[in-house]
Every structure is written in structure tokens, then in C-alpha cells.
Amino acid sequence: MIRQTLLLAVVLCLAVVNVNALTMQIEPKTQECFYEYVENGKTSIILYQVIRGGLLDIDVRIYDPQGNTIFSRLHFDTTMKGRQSFTAATSGAYKLCFNNEMSRFTAKVVTFTWSFEDADNSFVKGDALSPMEQSVQKIERVLQSIVMEQKRMRFREQTNRDTSENTNARVVRWTIIQVLVLVSMGVGQIWYLRRWFDSKSTQRV
Template identity: 30%
Template sequence: MGLSTSNLKAIVSLCFLLFAGLGSALRFDLAAQHHSNERCIRNFVNGGQLVVVTAIVSGSKGDGQVVNMHIKDALGNDYGRPKDVVGENRQTLTPASDTAFDVCFENLITDGRRAGNSPSREIELDIEIGADARDWSSIQAQDKLKPVETDLRRIEEVVAEIVNEMEYLRQREQKLRDTNESTNERVKWFAFGTMGMLVGLGAWQVVYLRAYFRSKHLI
């Protein structure tokens, strides 16, 4: 017996409440190099969804290192190339169609004496998509909502996005399954046709050889 949409939303809501506090930003060290060598983090976004990319880069300008960002998607669109990023940098994008997008960083050495022997910058990256990317403080003030009401509305939108994503995946799975079944059916009939042709060809060869030998009075 399949789950209804309301039941599915209830289950996803429970899972969201259980694991909502486990998420955290990605933090890593980016070693400085003399040549460009981007390090990218890839994510996926549905068309029309708001994406907010927040990067916090350690260090200071003029310390012998320059960190550059590059935000792009798999369709070849560029959404920003901030240069010499220090401190917090926030970029927003809204792709027109479903696509994967990359947030790339490079750390270039501009002055080896100031940079040190093993220079690096610490980067903290936070990517918010959809409901998480919205400015809920402004929504709360505009709609005059209580903090609990704001949280409930945010959770509702997040759950709706998760349900829509699961429905999209289910439709893709069904489409792939139908394609697979159709391909199997065609392969089956092709195999039957090939076997029939081989049997017919073998029977024709037998008849032809018997007729040939009879004409030569060999049988």
C-alpha cells in the first residue's frame, strides 16, 4: 500500500526536525600555489530556486596570498568572479533551469616572503538553497510573525521542497523503468526474430541440399 502525500510530508517533517540541527558549513584549508588550480564544490539546484553562497576567508589583504572565487554552472553560465576575497563574501544566483553548479576557489601566491613556507587560507563555505536561502528575518518583520510561526513556515517550505524533489525522483525512476522495460521487450522480439530467421535459413539449406543431391542422383 503506497504512502499518500500527507503521510509522506509528515514523515519528512519528522526526519527534518530530527536532523535539522546536524547541518553545518563546510570548512577546509586551501593551500596557496604559484599557478591557478581551482578547488570546486558541486551542488545541484532546481530551476528558479534561490541560492545563497556565503564564503568566509581567513587572512588579510597584502599577506602574500590572493583567494579568488568563481561560481558557475554545468550549462556554462557564470554567476560571479570575486577577486582577492577576505572575510565574508556573499553571492546569490537563481538558475533558470535544473543544473549542477560549482563554487570554486583558488589561492595564488603573490609574495613568497610574506606568505611563508606553507601558506594557506582557511575557508568556511555555506550554501543555502530554496527556503533556506530566504531572508526569514525580513519575512517575519513584514508579515508580523512570531518566531515560532516563522520557524514553522520555514520548515513547511523546506518539507514541501523535499517532497517535490522525491516526487521528481520517483517520476524519473518510473520513466527509466519504462524505458528499460521497453528496451527489454524490443530485445526479446529481436532475439525471437533472429532465431526464426536462423531456423528458416537452416531449413532452406536442408531442402536445397537434398534437391541438389537428388539432381545429381546421389540419394
Template identity: 30%
Template sequence: MRVATFGLALFAAAATVNAITVTVEPNTNECFFEELKTGDTLSVSFEVGFGGDHKIDFSMLDATGRVVQVAGQQNSGFYTVTADRDGSYYYCFNNLMNDNIGKQVSFYIHEDHRPKKEEKGSEPLAEELRQLSRNVLDVREHQDYIIQRERMHRNTAESTNDRVKWWSIFETAIVLGVAFFQVNYLKRFFEVKRMV
């Protein structure tokens, strides 16, 4: 019974985290929303993985459509809004400044719903469970962030290695061509012409 209560409390206290990767095409604005109740907290962290200068515009709107957070040309960020009324809260990624390159954005949504008041005896345990849940989710977010960064750096390294390989092949072909030309030219230069 006690284990079931503990598991139920952990499940109820856990904040939710969702990881999403989208491609924001050139000249577009991608918006998403979450339904929040008064007092809930919505946090969005994002990272631009690929595309152009790796920068994008970000904004958050409250339930009335008023802009509450705005960030221009960022490659990553963490923004939070606390709901002052029930409704849909939007967060948008804007790629309107770029006319020809789509950008891949990975973002994480953290919703912290205010729990209902619990019985007096279970408050410290429930608060500890909520804190533990937040810590676990923070570790998971950091791991996802490190995986995304590692993927970006690996792709950059592979691209650089590919360019170095093709440049080396091109240089080798040029050196062999010049050597062949020089040998033939010198051979003809020192040829003795016989008169008959």
C-alpha cells in the first residue's frame, strides 16, 4: 500500500517534458501551444541544430495573444512564462529573416502544473518527490542537449573531413599533372635532333 501511494505521488508530482525537433522552412513562422491553468508554469528551451547561421527568432504569447517573451536571432535559449489566466499559451519560432535556408530546431517543453493541496502529513514527502522529479528531468534535458551538440559537432567534423579528402585528391591530381608536364617538357627540351 505504501509503495503504491509513493508511486502514485511520484506520478502525480512529476512535471512533464516533451522533446521535439522541427524544421522551420525559410520565410515561415512555426507556432505551438500548450493549455495552461492559472498558476501553471511553461518553460521552453531550444537549440538550433542545422541551417544557415544557426540563429532563429523566438517569441511566447499569453492566453490573450500578448507577447510576453521575445528573443531575436538566438541559437539557443530558455524562456519561462507563468500563466496568469486559463487558456492557450503559444511559443513561436520565426525564420522570416532567411529566404533560402530551413533551420532545424530542437526544443523541450517543461510544464509544471501546480498540485492541489494535499493532506498535512504528506506535504514534505510530496515536495521532495516534486523536487526529485524536477532534478531527474533537468538531468534528462542536459543529456538531450549534449546529444544534440555532439551530433552537430560530429556532422561538422565529418563535413570538414570530407572537404579535406576531396581537396587532397584535387591537389594530388594537380601535382601529378604538373609532374607529368614537366617530365615531358624537359624530355623534349633535351632531345637531340639529328640532321639527315
């Protein structure tokens, strides 16, 4: 019994597999697409986030192997969660596209992960499950939600870090400009006072 329970726990822990993470910059007036082979009946979970650029918006589209659009949305990071899942109806190469053609000048930096989980979990469902097996199944669902939340928090931390570094760079640049202005004003005042005193001395002579 214990051996079967341990085996079940291992299978459940391996339910989410093949996680691909990528961060890229999408130039204005361009579109970047990524292909992933998905087997029939498997559920894809895509987490994405715009970490830098403009209003943190991006047009997200997902296509099936026949080229049909199965998901399309203009994503705004400030008001939406970057999470989308779908179950493959047929095996083939599914396409995920990030479209930045609506932006004229601003590039967008997007990070995303594409993971898979088995949609068919019937072998661990039903009245035949013991209380321990049901507990393991519940723990597996909780662990999956924790993993997804950790990914979202990692994306959020990256966005906040980029914002902080960008703000710090602006503060440094502004400070340098202020120092240069003060030094220029000081040099100009010294030059003007010396010229004024020199002109007074010439008039006295």
C-alpha cells in the first residue's frame, strides 16, 4: 500500500512537465512567434508578462496546427493576469505570437513560460481512491497552484526590478545634469565678477 502511494505521488509530481522559459525584446511594428509540439489531450499552461516598454501592453495570439485562432487578446499587465491554458484537440505544432505592431516607437520586453500537464487524470479519480490517495491528489493540486504563483511572483519581481533600475538611472542622470548646471553657473558668475571688477579698474585708471 505504501509503495503504491509513493508511486502515485511521484506520478502526480511529474504531471507538469517540459517547462520552457524565454525572455525576448519585441521591436515596434513586429511580431514574434514560437512553435511548440503538443500531443492530443494535453493541456498547455502559458504564463506571460510584459516587463518593460510602454504601457506594458502586448497583443497575444495562439493558433492551432491548422492556423485557426484559439486565443486572442490585447494584454495590459496592470489590469490582467498573464495566464492562458488550453487543451490540444489534435496533435501538432501550436503557435504562440506576441504582436507589437500597434506600437510605433516602443519596444516591449516579454517573458513567458510554456508548460504542459496531462488532461487525462482519470486513473487517479473515482471512488476507488483511498483517503491517503485523495490527500496526495489534493496536495498535488495545491503544489501546482503554488508553482504557478511563484512564476507570477518571479515575473512581477523582474518587472519591479527593471522599474527600480530605470528610475535609479534617471535619478543619476538628473543629478549629473544638476551638478553640471551648478558648476556652469558658478564658473559663469566668477567670470562675470572678474570681468566686472576688471572693467571698474580700467574706468578708474
